[in-house]
Amino acid sequence: DVKVTQSSRYLVKRTGEKVFLECVQDMDHENMFWYRQDPGLGLRLIYFSYDVKMKEKGDIPEGYSVSREKKERFSLILESASTNQTSMYLCASSGQGFYEQYFGPGTRLTVT
Amino acid sequence: KNEVEQSPQNLTAQEGEFITINCSYSVGISALHWLQQHPGGGIVSLFMLSSGKKKHGRLIATINIQEKHSSLHITASHPRDSAVYICAAVNYNQGGKLIFGQGTELSVKP
Numbered sequence: 001d002v003k004v005t006q007s008s009r010y011l012v013k014r015t016g017e018k019v020f021l022e023c024v025q026d027m028d029h030e031n032m033f034w035y036r037q038d039p040g041l042g043l044r045l046i047y048f049s050y051d052v053k054m055k056e057k058g059d060i061p062e063g064y065s066v067s068r069e070k071k072e073r074f075s076l077i078l079e080s081a082s083t084n085q086t087s088m089y090l091c092a093s094s095g096q097g098f099y100e101q102y103f104g105p106g107t108r109l110t111v112t
Numbered sequence: 113k114n115e116v117e118q119s120p121q122n123l124t125a126q127e128g129e130f131i132t133i134n135c136s137y138s139v140g141i142s143a144l145h146w147l148q149q150h151p152g153g154g155i156v157s158l159f160m161l162s163s164g165k166k167k168h169g170r171l172i173a174t175i176n177i178q179e180k181h182s183s184l185h186i187t188a189s190h191p192r193d194s195a196v197y198i199c200a201a202v203n204y205n206q207g208g209k210l211i212f213g214q215g216t217e218l219s220v221k222p
Contacts, residue, residue, distance in 0.1 A: 031208060042198075042212050042213075042214050042215060043198070043200075043210075043212045045209065045210075048209070058209075090154070090155060092155075094208055099142070099143065099160070099202050099204065099208030100145065100157055100160040101145065101157065101208070101210065102157060103147075103154050103155035103156070103157070104154060105153070105154035106153075106154050106155075
């Protein structure tokens with residue numbers, strides 16, 4: 001079974017803090033994705049990565065950056081957290097040429 | 113208009129009923145993904161299909177590429193099927209990026 005894990009289920013941070021969300025997958029997948037999910041807006045893609053050290057902006061990259069130093073790990077960074085970044089963050093991965101995405105359990109981030 | 117539209121947005125059913133959730137898309141796609149999300153939970157992949165029909169237990173997914181339409185059916189529904197069901201179009205030309213529908217919130221009453 002594919003397993004995608006995220007570093008925290010719940011996180012509370014203060015405005016202006018630097019926040020790291022980590023995602024790890026154990027299936028040697030090439031592709032990894034970060035989404036945020038908000039009521040009424042559904043799932044929106046923040047960033048994705050096709051390979052180590054490669055990254056592509058998604059639909060809403062502003063205020064976020066990512067890092068992929070190892071194939072299994074994809075980190076989402078909020079350089080200076082703001083209250084409008086309070087959301088559920090979901091990571092996903094998929095294999096090359098096989099695009100079924102497998103999702104992590106999500107991190108509910110609250111910025112106060 | 114969204115590129116991927118689901119209907120209905122909300123659905124309440126009695127236990128045992130046959131349920132259908134529809135998904136229409138206006139973009140060229142390579143495949144369609146059906147996902148399930150329980151309250152407070154992560155997202156589980158149910159199916160990915162590019163033609164015909166797939167079945168897993170009480171769940172059946174069909175797709176008609178010419179009509180740009182897919183359906184998810186649940187037979188003999190059960191309260192544990194209560195969840196949000198999301199369809200997402202897969203665009204191979206964009207590295208497998210997903211274009212999501214708004215989701216259908218299903219509640220199955222005992």
